[in-house]
Amino acid sequence: MSVRFNGSRENFIVNRAAIAATAAAQLQSLAVLIPPPQRQQFSKKLFGGDAIAFENLLAKLETAPNWRIAHRVLDHHFYQRQISPYANDATRFSDLVYKRYFPLD
Numbered sequence: 281m282s283v284r285f286n287g288s289r290e291n292f293i294v295n296r297a298a299i300a301a302t303a304a305a306q307l308q309s310l311a312v313l314i315p316p317p318q319r320q321q322f323s324k325k326l327f328g329g330d331a332i333a334f335e336n337l338l339a340k341l342e343t344a345p346n347w348r349i350a351h352r353v354l355d356h357h358f359y360q361r362q363i364s365p366y367a368n369d370a371t372r373f374s375d376l377v378y379k380r381y382f383p384l385d
Contacts, residue, residue, distance in 0.1 A: 308383065310338050313376050325369040326361070347381040 323334040337357055344350035354374055358365045365374065
């Protein structure tokens with residue numbers, strides 16, 4: 281439960297962690313957003329063919345409750361692998377992750 285009343289109606293507690301967890305659970309999965317051919321391309325171009333590392337990043341991104349946190353995860357990954365976030369494949373991958381949080385943009 282994300283909101284719990286404590287005594288009177290004016291005194292309540294908001295559990296932000298529960299709200300974030302609920303929001304992440306309602307987001308479309310990256311497995312649906314990224315078709316298999318693109319997954320292979322991203323694995324090859326952004327991970328040097330390391331499919332396990334790619335799947336690990338996707339697992340981290342699946343748990344990100346909002347774009348701000350997902351963007352941090354992506355930036356950290358790009359920095360570690362010395363990938364320009366403005367490279368074509370990096371931009372396409374970031375755009376697909378962004379669509380998860382803002383599907384109408």
